[in-house]
Amino acid sequence: MNIIKYPNPSELEELLKRPSFEADYLESIVKNIITRVRQCGDQALFELNEKFDKVKLDTLIVSKQEFDAATNAVSDELKNAIQVAAENILKFHSSQKRVEKPVETSQGVTCWRKAVAIEKVGIYIPGGTAPLFSTVLMLAIPATIAGCSEIILCTPPDREGSINSAILYAAQLTGVTKVYKVGGAQAIAAMAYGTESIPKADKIFGPGNQYVTAAKQMVSLDGVAIDMPAGPSELAIIADASANPAFIAADLLSQAEHGRDSQVILFGTDEYLIKSVNEEMQTQIRDLPRKEIAKASLSNSKAILVKDINEALKLSNYYAPEHLIIATENAEDAAEKVLNAGSVFLGNYTPESAGDYASGTNHTLPTNGTARAYSGVSLDSFVKQITFQKITQAGIQNLGPAIEQMAEAEQLLAHKRAVTIRMA
Ligand SMILES: NC(=O)c1ccc[n+]([C@@H]2O[C@H](COP(=O)([O-])OP(=O)(O)OC[C@H]3O[C@@H](n4cnc5c(N)ncnc54)[C@H](O)[C@@H]3O)[C@@H](O)[C@H]2O)c1
Ligand SMILES: N[C@H](CO)Cc1c[nH]c[nH+]1
Ligand SMILES: [Zn+2]
Structure with missing residues (x-):
């Protein structure tokens, strides 16, 4: 990672720029895909599956036999791990339920608010570079707690036309109604407008690459709700001399391995720590199967030497990362000053991977600086609040x-x- 020492405020915009495709290029590709799906429905989905995912299908929906085979294919160890994660996600998201009391605003005037589930939700599960079955838990569990009556799921098929077994197992476990074999911007368009096979959803959820995220933003202009822009993964770490360089290196690599357009930033107050983290990363990257991806994303990433923790917090608040680890002495005190971040991890023993999989918080989080105004997915994302009054x-x-x-x-x-x- 490039090391930058004590940057000037005037350099920040350039220094903390996210890697992204040229906006016009992305917009024209995604617009074309959406138009084709609106005009040709399933036929467009079959063609786009062939073009982008190199697979020729004659049906999009996953059959009962495929679900059964998937359940048999997932090992007991993985089923147990999924169970641990699912229980924690269920506990954390169930705790977000709240019932508000009616308020008499003036004599004889009573107002109240009730959370009512969004009926039809569409969830997108990324599958381009890794089949993210953990995302099924993150989206379908709160949807089920909220009481959504229809939960459909789209995810890209592999070249044999199959969906990863753990995705199907997690879908079945969490109450997903139907699963469809389609990924990318075309899956978002299908859930936004409906096709012969895929029903239209009221709200679309889920992370994805830049095509998926751009498609979500485009269809949201057309009446369908979306959770938020949850694009390529990001991690910022604020660390001082008390941090363990091997832990920090492992955390940075954990998000760098997501995709070439992921970005990780280290704000360190100690030059020796930064050097040690860089050395550790060079060692740890060697045995990673996804080292080429991690290397590409590290070329978009930076280690920044800052004068103190307050300076680090200022820069992190400006950057508004999807994830923020604070590995400093008195991390809780520093956490009080966090203004912009999707999800925060405190202390030396809280890896970001815990939130990705199993601690209970949601991993579908705002990226690209949108954590300045958006929250991650929660139970609230699956309901609308209806107000009532009686006079x-x-x-x-x-x-x-x-x-x-x-x-x-x-x-x-x-x-x-x-x-x-x-x-x-
Ligand atoms: N922010 C979050 O909460 C969060 C959570 C999990 C994952 N992520 C991110 O999700 C992303 C997943 O990306 P992915 O690529 O692995 O999977 P993906 O499923 O998002 O995208 C794969 C699809 O992209 C489409 N595609 C590929 N190349 C294309 C092209 N040239 N033109 C048009 N469409 C094309 C294909 O249809 C393919 O099915 C990663 O960047 C990861 O960091 C974010
Ligand atoms: N870190 C991702 C969110 O940016 C979520 C994830 C899923 N699996 C592993 N990680
Ligand atoms: Zn991750």
């Missing part, structure tokens, strides 16, 4: 004059009459 006859006498005044001032006299007629 008694005495209540309308009480509140009516204020409404009449305001309606008259806005020159909306039919609004005024709807109140006056009840007060007579």
